[in-house]
Structures are given as C-alpha cells and as structure tokens.
Amino acid sequence: xxxxxxxxxxxxxxxxxxxxxxxxxxxxxxxxxxxxxxxxxxxxxxxxxxxxxxxxxxxxxxxxxxxxxxxxxxxxxxxxxxxxxxxxxxxxxxxxxxxxxxxxxxxxxxxxxxxxxxxxxxxxxxxxxxxxxxxxxxxxxxxxxxxxxxxxxxxxxxxxxxxxxxxxxxxxxxxxxxxxxxxxxxxxxxxxxxxxxxxxxxxxxxxxxxxxxxxxxxxxxxxxxxxxxxxxxxxxxxxxxxxxxxxxxxxxxxxxxx
Amino acid sequence: xxxxxxxxxxxxxxxxxxxxxxxxxxxxxxxxxxxxxxxxxxxxxxxxxxxxxxxxxxxxxxxxxxxxxxxxxxxxxxxxxxxxxxxxxxxxxxxxxxxxxxxxxxxxxxxxxxxxxxxxxxxxxxxxxxxxxxxxxxxxxxxxxxxxxxxxxxxxxxxxxxxxxxxxxxxxxxxxxxxxxxxxxxxxxxxxxxxxxxxxxxxxxxxxxxxxxxxxxxxxxxxxxxxxxxxxxxxxxxxxxxxxxxxxxxxxxxxxxxxxxxxxxxxxxxxxxxxxxxxxxxxxxxxxxxxxxxxxxxxxxxxxxxxxxxxxxxxxxxxxxxxxxxxxxxxxxxxxxxxxxxxxxxxxxxxxxxxxxxxxxxxxxxxxxxxxxxxxxxxxxxxxxxxxxxxxxxxxxxxxxxxxx
Numbered sequence: 001x002x003x004x005x006x007x008x009x010x011x012x013x014x015x016x017x018x019x020x021x022x023x024x025x026x027x028x029x030x031x032x033x034x035x036x037x038x039x040x041x042x043x044x045x046x047x048x049x050x051x052x053x054x055x056x057x058x059x060x061x062x063x064x065x066x067x068x069x070x071x072x073x074x075x076x077x078x079x080x081x082x083x084x085x086x087x088x089x090x091x092x093x094x095x096x097x098x099x100x101x102x103x104x105x106x107x108x109x110x111x112x113x114x115x116x117x118x119x120x121x122x123x124x125x126x127x128x129x130x131x132x133x134x135x136x137x138x139x140x141x142x143x144x145x146x147x148x149x150x151x152x153x154x155x156x157x158x159x160x161x162x163x164x165x166x167x168x169x170x171x172x173x174x175x176x177x178x179x180x181x182x183x184x185x186x187x188x189x190x191x192x193x194x195x196x197x198x199x200x201x202x203x204x205x206x207x208x209x210x211x212x213x214x215x216x217x218x219x220x221x222x223x224x225x226x227x228x229x230x231x232x233x234x235x236x237x238x239x240x241x242x243x244x245x246x247x248x249x250x251x252x253x254x255x256x257x258x
Numbered sequence: 259x260x261x262x263x264x265x266x267x268x269x270x271x272x273x274x275x276x277x278x279x280x281x282x283x284x285x286x287x288x289x290x291x292x293x294x295x296x297x298x299x300x301x302x303x304x305x306x307x308x309x310x311x312x313x314x315x316x317x318x319x320x321x322x323x324x325x326x327x328x329x330x331x332x333x334x335x336x337x338x339x340x341x342x343x344x345x346x347x348x349x350x351x352x353x354x355x356x357x358x359x360x361x362x363x364x365x366x367x368x369x370x371x372x373x374x375x376x377x378x379x380x381x382x383x384x385x386x387x388x389x390x391x392x393x394x395x396x397x398x399x400x401x402x403x404x405x406x407x408x409x410x411x412x413x414x415x416x417x418x419x420x421x422x423x424x425x426x427x428x429x430x431x432x433x434x435x436x437x438x439x440x441x442x443x444x445x446x447x448x449x450x451x452x453x454x455x456x457x458x459x460x461x462x463x464x465x466x467x468x469x470x471x472x473x474x475x476x477x478x479x480x481x482x483x484x485x486x487x488x489x490x491x492x493x494x495x496x497x498x499x500x501x502x503x504x505x506x507x508x509x510x511x512x513x514x515x516x517x518x519x520x521x522x523x524x525x526x527x528x529x530x531x532x533x534x535x536x537x538x539x540x541x542x543x544x545x546x547x548x549x550x551x552x553x554x555x556x557x558x559x560x561x562x563x564x565x566x567x568x569x570x571x572x573x574x575x576x577x578x579x580x581x582x583x584x585x586x587x588x589x590x591x592x593x594x595x596x597x598x599x600x601x602x603x604x605x606x607x608x609x610x611x612x613x614x615x616x617x618x619x620x621x622x623x624x625x626x627x628x629x630x631x632x633x634x635x636x637x638x639x640x641x642x643x644x645x646x647x648x649x650x651x652x653x654x655x656x657x658x659x660x661x662x663x
Contacts, residue, residue, distance in 0.1 A: 065658065084492045084494065090490075096483050097490070103272070116491060125406065
C-alpha cells in the first residue's frame, strides 16, 4: 500500500533554469500538498499533462527524491527514514532509467537479483517465469545495445520485477511501445493487480487510464484536483468520457493557477 | 558488503567484455608508448650514426707547410680546401651559416715564423681560429673533431719540437684510468636515475588511468541513465560509491602497471644501457611493502579525485573540462621532484598531498625513506582520499546531483 500525506516538492532553480523557464522565481513548486492512497489489488493512475508533477510524485515514492514537506509510506515504511526497505518492496520503471547497454538482459537480471539479495536459484526460477512471459528468451544473451526499443522495454520490465515486488510503480508504462508490446505490458499490470499487488502508474493517455486504472487521480500544476473511479469522476464533472472530464477540470484549475 | 562485491564484479565484467574498451584503455596506449619511445630511440641513434658517417667540408686558410703532414698522421677524413691569405672568406662563412660548409680554420699569417721566433715572455703567440655553426649538427661535430684530433696533435708535436722532452711539461697525470676511481653504491646510482623519472611517470600514469575510466564509469553511467537503476536497488549509496571506487582502483592500477612497463621497455630501447641499471636496484621487504602501500593510497586518492569531479559533471565532456586542472596539479606535483636537489626535506613536506607521494617514492628508490616520512605521506594521502569519499557519498545522496532536481 502507498500512503501519501500532504506531499509538497519544491525544486530550487539555477539561474540557467530560471532563464529557460522564463521565470524570476528561484523556486518551483512541482507538487503541492498532494495526498493519496493506493491500495493492494488496484491500479491507481495519475493522469495529467506533461509537467504536471506526475513523475515527481512517482520518484518521491521510489525514494529517488525527498519530499520538501509531507511524507510517504510504502507498506508502512517511510520513504526517507527507511528508504532501503522501501526499495526492497517496490519495482520502479521509467523510460529515463535504463539498463547498461553493454550487458545482456540475462546478466542484468542476475545482477539486480543479487543486489536485491536473491540467491542464484531464486533468480533462475524468476527469470524462467518472467522471460517466458515477456518473450525475452530469444534475445536474453544479446547485448542490450543491439535490441530494439520494444525488446529493451521488455527487458527493463522483467529486470525491475526480478524481486517480485509488492508495489509496482510505472512512469508512463506504454510510452514509446508498439501496440503489441503495450498490450503485453498492460495485461501484465492487470495480472499483477489480480495477484493482489499495489500498482501505481502515471500517464497522459486518456484511453489507457480509462481501460486500465481502477482509480484515477487527475493532477494539474502539481495539485491533485480530483480522484475516484472512472464513473465517479464522470459523475462529478458531468462528462461523457475522461477526456471531457479532464478538460472541464483543466479549464477550472489551469485558470486558477494564473 | 554483498552489494560492493556485486558492483565490483559487474564493473570489471563491463570493461573486460568490451573489446573496444580493453584495446583503447590498456593495449593501445601501452603499444603506442613503446612504439613512440622505440621510434625516438631509433631516430636518435640514426642521427648519431649519420653525424659520424658524415665527411665534413673544411676550409683552411694560411695552413703552415707541415700541417698537411699532421692531417695525414691522424688520418683525418674531410674534404679539405686550402686557401691563401689573399682569398676572401666571406662566401665560406656564408656557407657555414647556411649549413653547406662545416668548418673554416684560419691560421695567423706567418704562423710558423712567429712560433720559431718566440724567445721570452711578452713575445707574440700566434692563434688558430675556427669558425663553425653550433646549430648545425655536422658543423658542431666537425669543429669538435678537428680541434681534438688535428689541432691538439699539431700543438703536441710543436711542443715536442720546442722542448724535446714533452714529459717535462706534463709534470703529473690526473686519473689515467678515470673509471677505476669511481666509488659508488650501484643500487643508489641507478636509483637516482629512476628516482628522477619514475615518481613522475607513475603519478601521471595513475592519474591518466583513473581519468579515462572514472569519467566513463560515473559520468557516463549518469548520462546513459543506468546509474539511476542502481540507485533504486536496496543497498546503501555508500556501497555503490565503494563498489565504484574499488573497481576503478583495480582497473587504474592495472593500466598503470601496463603503462609503466611499456615506458620502461620503451626507454630501454631509447637509451640502450640506462635502464640496464634497473637490475641493480634491490628492494628490502620493508621497502616493497612501503612502495605497495604508497601506490595503493595514491590510487585511492586519484580515483576519488576523479570520481568526485565525475559525479558532479552532467556530461562526460563537462567532466573532461573539470578534470584537466586536477591533471595539471598532479603533473606539477610530480614534475617538482624531477628538478629538486638531493637536499633533505623537512617532514612537513611529506604532508602535502600529491607532492608527498612523488618525493616519498623518490626517497624510497634511493633508500632514504624513513618510517616517519612514510607514515606522514601515507596518512595524509589516505586522509584526503577519505574526505573526498565522504563528499562523493554525499553527492550520491543528493537529488540535485543525481537527477538534476
């Protein structure tokens, strides 16, 4: 389970970043007093436009970033005070975090398995399962450098799940994937949910959120503007589909920010 | 500990399974160094042989009548042209300047007569003047040879003519056999040559190795986004730092060994006998341990210096820019030992990092490193390296440094 309480994340900007973003403020609030709870056996989707703060939230959960204010617990472990235990519990995947291109998926799988404290036997068993499911076996000994982006994504996916984590965090899980691989990934996420795992993803694709997520939180300018199941959100905003609902909310909250 | 072991294993596997990396890091530099020194050595000996084989063009003005006889006796080989006192020498000095002519020798007019008529102090003494161009190797050699063989012999024969018994002038000999008089500790003598060169080479080679590898293994990983995946594993950041530093240390030491061996082989080719002296160096077991300990802390220091820069740099290009001043610093520290006198240095000098490594190694090679100096050197190097490691760990924990956040 993931519990976020009043998470605020402020970035200090360098002079260069200030000119790039055309701002005179040297602080940027990426996330503002955000609270949410993702439960076991559900897929929670953070939906929002680019730059809304989705990735920041996920990175804070994954212990890569420290909250400026507020706190996050994963399965009861605090992400700041007990970050090592949090990292044992989670599997985190994003396009920006990559596997060393010099190695094969097989080697990387073993390496990260050992870093997670698994013994060789457990690693072999887990590799059999995951490589079989994702169809990695054909290229498991090829250098990652030589793989197509779809193959790379599959390999990253398998490696991030080596320790069979109870909490899965995915930043834009289907971004850049072809339609078949994307379906493969979303199917696997559903499987994980059905196994009782906690899954939280970020996405800016409305249909993905509609089809995949049990609950959706819409985030605009670092603020969680609404949260609930698809039906609840449609009812609250009096819209036909998620896209309409999003733009209703976007009209209200983007103006307020200005 | 498991984490550190795993990371070291992965880092070493990464380097040794990449053929291009192995070639560019270890094999190519080693071969290039050897080839470079060998070519240099070959060129120098060719040059020497060429000068030896060259037959100089010599002009002699006002040569005394018996001078030709002397030239025959010493078997001087040269294209000699004799000039009369009325001939102009302008075109000849011009030729020397251009390097076409090697030497002009001018005897005073009435050279023989002036010598003959010498009676007492104050009487005229004639002169032989030689004109040559010291920037031309042929001309320089021609002047040296001509003076030493022809003119000296001529002078001796005229002295014999004047005094009959030339031994009266000799009075006494100085070192008829100079080599027999040299009293030296062979090991220290060869140590002295190496003491000048080796600390410099080792310092530079170690740092160079650390530089290439460190930037790839830290900044490179950051740039490629592969470091973040390691930050997500449930191990302490300090374990990642130590894993990286130790594997870098191993690789750096390896490359330093390869480079140093190549340099030594290369120099042997370069100077023939000079490094034959190396066989004379004998280390005591204590000295070997001291050298080993110093090399290890030096590697640790250099690796952490490079790693600190590498972790702050965003791109490898940036890292390259930042690391250059450090490289110059290391060079400066080690060059200073090459030109310092043998004077005993105070113990405080051994507390200056980088410089102390070089002077301590120098002392060790000539057998003058005391335990106190050794202790201060290793202690101060290790202290600085440890402080740097703390800073690196802090950087690994900083989201600003790691994720540019």
